[in-house]
Amino acid sequence: MPIVTGPSWMGLDDAMLRVSWPEANARRLSRQFHRTTSPAGAVHQMLAAQAQVASAAEVSIALRLSSGRCADVRSALAGGELIRAAGLRGTIHTVAADDLALWVGVFGSMPSARWPGRGDLEPSPEEVDRLCAAIGAAVSEETEPLTLDELHEGVVARAGAWAGEPVMPAFQTMWPRWRLVQAVAARRGLLSFGPNRGRAVTFAAPPAFEAVEPEDAVAVLLDRYLRAYGPSTPAAYAKWHAAPIGWANRTFEALAAQGRIAQVDFDGIPAWLARDDVDFAVEPPLGVLLLPYFDALAIAAYPRERFFPGRASERALAGGQAGNFPVVLLDGEVAGVWHQRKAGRRVRITVEMLDPLPRSRRAELESAVAHLGVLQDLQPDLVLGEVTTGPHA
Numbered sequence: 001m002p003i004v005t006g007p008s009w010m011g012l013d014d015a016m017l018r019v020s021w022p023e024a025n026a027r028r029l030s031r032q033f034h035r036t037t038s039p040a041g042a043v044h045q046m047l048a049a050q051a052q053v054a055s056a057a058e059v060s061i062a063l064r065l066s067s068g069r070c071a072d073v074r075s076a077l078a079g080g081e082l083i084r085a086a087g088l089r090g091t092i093h094t095v096a097a098d099d100l101a102l103w104v105g106v107f108g109s110m111p112s113a114r115w116p117g118r119g120d121l122e123p124s125p126e127e128v129d130r131l132c133a134a135i136g137a138a139v140s141e142e143t144e145p146l147t148l149d150e151l152h153e154g155v156v157a158r159a160g161a162w163a164g165e166p167v168m169p170a171f172q173t174m175w176p177r178w179r180l181v182q183a184v185a186a187r188r189g190l191l192s193f194g195p196n197r198g199r200a201v202t203f204a205a206p207p208a209f210e211a212v213e214p215e216d217a218v219a220v221l222l223d224r225y226l227r228a229y230g231p232s233t234p235a236a237y238a239k240w241h242a243a244p245i246g247w248a249n250r251t252f253e254a255l256a257a258q259g260r261i262a263q264v265d266f267d268g269i270p271a272w273l274a275r276d277d278v279d280f281a282v283e284p285p286l287g288v289l290l291l292p293y294f295d296a297l298a299i300a301a302y303p304r305e306r307f308f309p310g311r312a313s314e315r316a317l318a319g320g321q322a323g324n325f326p327v328v329l330l331d332g333e334v335a336g337v338w339h340q341r342k343a344g345r346r347v348r349i350t351v352e353m354l355d356p357l358p359r360s361r362r363a364e365l366e367s368a369v370a371h372l373g374v375l376q377d378l379q380p381d382l383v384l385g386e387v388t389t390g391p392h393a
Contacts, residue, residue: 016263016264016265017262017264017265017273017278018264018265019231019264019265019266019267019271019273019280020267021266021267021303021306022284023280023282024230024231024266024280025285025301025306025307025332025333026280026282026283026284026285026332027280027282028228028229028297028300028301029285029297029332030282030283030285031045031227031228032045032046032064032228032296032297033063033064033289034064035064035065035066036064036065036066037065037066037067038065038068038076038081039061039062039065039068039072039073039075039076039081039082040076040081040082040096040097040098041096042061042062042064042065043061043082043094043095043096043099044096044098044099045064045228046060046061046064046228046296046297047095047099047221047224047225047228047296048087048088048093048094048095048099048103048296049061049093049094049095049296050088050089050091050092050093050294050296050299050323051084051092051093051094051294052091052092052294053292053293053294053392054084055070055376056292056293056294056295056326057073057094057292057294058070058073058074058376059292059372059375059376060291060292060294060295060296061073061094062375063289063291063292063371063375069374069375069376069377070375070376070377071377077094077195078195080097080207081096081097082094082095082096082097083095083096083097083100083192083206083207084192084193085186085191085192085193085206086182086183086186086187086191087103087107087186087187088103088241088242089240089241089242090183090242092193097206097207100189100206100207100209101189101209101210101211101212101217102212102217102220102221103187103189103217103221104187104188104189104209104211104212104217105211105212105213105214105216105217105218106214106217106218106221107187107188108188108214108217109214109215109217109218109247110241110243110244110247111243111244111247121167121168121177121180122180123177123180123181128181128184130159131155131159131163131177131178131180131181131185132181132184132185132188132190133158133159134154134155134158134159134163134178135151135155135178135181135182135185135190135191136185136188136190136191136205137154137158138151138154138155138157138158139151139154139190139191139203139204139205140190140205141154142154145194145195145197145202145203145204146194146202146203146204147197147200147201147202147203148200148201148203151203152164152176152178155176155178156176156178159178162177163176163177163178164176164177164178165177167180168180189206189209190205190206191203191204191205191206192204192205192206215254218251218254219251219254219255219258219260222237222251222252222255222261223255223260223261223274225237225240225300226261226272226273226274226277227274227277228300229297229300229301229302230271230272230273230274230277231264231266231271231272231273231302232271232272232302233269233270233271233272233302234248234249234251234252235248236302236303237251237252240299240300252272256272259275260274260275261273261274261275262274262275262278264278269303284331284332285329285331285332286331286332287330287331287364287368288328288329288330288361288364288365288367288368289328289329289368290326290327290328290329290338290349290351290368290369290372291326291327291328291329292326293323293324293325293326293392294323294324294392295323295326295327298322298323298327298334299322299323301322304317304320304322306333307333307334308322308327308333308334309333309334310354311354312327312333312334312335312336312354315336315337315352315354316334316336316337318391323392324391324392324393325337325387325391325392326338326339326340328351328353328365330353330357330361335353335354335355336351336352336353336354337351337352337387338350338351338352338387339387339389340372342378345377345378345379346378346379346380346381347372347373347376347378347379347380347381348380348381348383349369349372349373349380349381349382349383350383350384350385350386350387351365351369351382351383351384351385351387352384352385352386352387353384357384365382366382369382
């Protein structure tokens with residue numbers, strides 16, 4: 001079937017390749033869970049793993065390994081193969097160290113986000129550069145990761161007392177001026193998280209990397225996104241990034257003009273794929289899979305209402321947002337939610353199915369729960385019942 005790569009990208013054409021939801025969903029699942037050999041390889045395939053809940057990110061990555069556990073993910077972080085920093089959607093993500101330059105290039109192509117706090121305190125471009133340079137120097141000139149207090153002292157020592165003035169409202173207190181640009185410094189590749197020191201969060205300098213031009217980075221990332229999560233649209237891509245739709249439109253238009261992406265008919269929706277990646281010969285997904293908080297597949301799934309069908313859109317989404325509940329997949333679609341509570345070396349996993357699970361399929365659920373236990377080096381106990389824990393913020 002022919003594919004369309006020309007400028008008629010806002011409508012459908014009889015000559016387009018037609019892709020159904022079952023085909024797209026089966027291919028995404030196959031590529032996400034084809035069991036890579038390393039944590040960095042798994043994250044590379046995911047593009048990034050949302051990680052403000054660090055333990056959930058570990059499970060999310062470990063689920064994609066051919067062998068290995070959450071401990072291996074932590075080892076990859078400690079060894080520098082993975083980097084945890086503020087990034088995609090303005091939240092903490094884990095990325096492969098080899099992909100850091102790509103992400104920095106992409107962030108460099110995006111319009112500046114709104115600044116927190118009062119508009120009159122918005123730093124000028126020169127002040128942003130000055131503060132970011134101080135943050136980068138504070139962590140790069142030390143041999144050990146810094147606690148937040150130590151980082152504050154290092155930034156103020158380099159940028160002056162002005163950088164430490166409490167101007168940013170946050171959590172019923174005021175944060176210092178330099179924290180206005182903390183996320184900017186991370187997106188420039190200057191700041192990442194280090195290992196916790198006791199209960200204290202630490203910050204470190206990411207490994208050095210060779211810069212990638214923003215234009216090149218944007219093209220590479222969209223190509224990889226479409227291979228992992230396509231077919232997709234500019235609107236879905238903008239939502240995935242929490243970026244302006246205009247930026248996403250320009251990105252798609254540029255790659256369409258180069259003939260690198262192709263428009264397809266995705267169940268009646270004009271959508272896009274990488275031009276040389278139109279094979280959907282994948283077996284339908286079967287079985288039970290438990291995805292943790294903020295799993296990459298649940299967040300990227302498009303159209304969301306097909307991945308969260310029927311009552312799942314009410315029970316497993318939070319105001320339409322994916323990731324706030326751990327979800328149960330049954331044959332590739334959300335069919336329930338789950339929650340775990342650890343106690344010593346045991347973990348109690350409560351599973352709430354939206355429809356009764358046939359007795360003949362109970363063993364599949366038990367196997368999925370057992371696998372979660374193995375990944376976390378814990379002994380799991382399965383409980384079927386209501387999940388009373390609310391959505392994660």
